[in-house]
Every structure is written in structure tokens, then in C-alpha cells.
Amino acid sequence: VAITSTVLPYVDAILVDGRCAEVLRQPPTLAEVERWGTVVLSARDLESTVRWLDALAADVTETHLATVARVYGPSTVEQFRRTFPRD
Incomplete structure (x- = not known):
């Protein structure tokens, strides 16, 4: 999550595995994702x-x-x- 959150301000979307997507879609990391407007895409979907x-x-x-x-x-x-x- 630390590395992923580093790139959030610089990308429109990020494609990650299912577990990482779940973490990024839950508080408190969700607030950071929403702050930058990054779309979280999952390899599961x-x-x-x-x-x-x-x-x-x-x-x-x-x-x-x-x-x-x-x-x-x-x-x-x-x-x-x-x-x-x-x-």
C-alpha cells in the first residue's frame, strides 16, 4: 500500500491485484484514493x-x-x- 499510495497523485487509474484493491477501497486508505480521484481497478474484475x-x-x-x-x-x-x- 505504501508504494501504491506514492503513485496515486500521478495516475488516473491503478490496476492492482484483488487483495490490494480491497485495502485501497477501505478506510483509511480510501480517503487518500478519493483525495486524488484515482480509479482503483482490480485484476479480479x-x-x-x-x-x-x-x-x-x-x-x-x-x-x-x-x-x-x-x-x-x-x-x-x-x-x-x-x-x-x-x-
Whole structure:
């Protein structure tokens, strides 16, 4: 939990094992998680993780993808589009 709480201010979400997720969702650690607005995703609940990733991907703008292509190369955006196809 100490290492996990160190990264909470810097990430939107954290994927942890089921036991760690349980600890992070209980007081007093829950207050720290809520303070930073970090989403706790558990390996035990992969459906929630996939839903969170799908929602995140749906909000990605073309401007953002263009920036990603410039910084990381077009293959990164191509992989993103294969992983999260849009209608």
C-alpha cells in the first residue's frame, strides 16, 4: 500500500491485484484514493477494467491522436485504432 499510495497523485487509474484493491477501497486508505480521484481497478474484475479503458478511449480526440503520432510515431496510433475501433 505504501508504494501504491506514492503513485496515486500521478495516475488516473491503478490496476492492482484483488487483495490490494480491497485495502485501497477501505478506510483509511480510501480517503487518500478519493483525495486524488484515482480509479482503483482490480485484476479480479477485468470487466470493469475493460469498461474503464473503453470509456477512456472513446474520449480521445483526433487532436490528441495527432500529438501522440508526432511524439511516439504513427504506429502507436495505428495500434490504438486496432485496439479501440470507432464506428
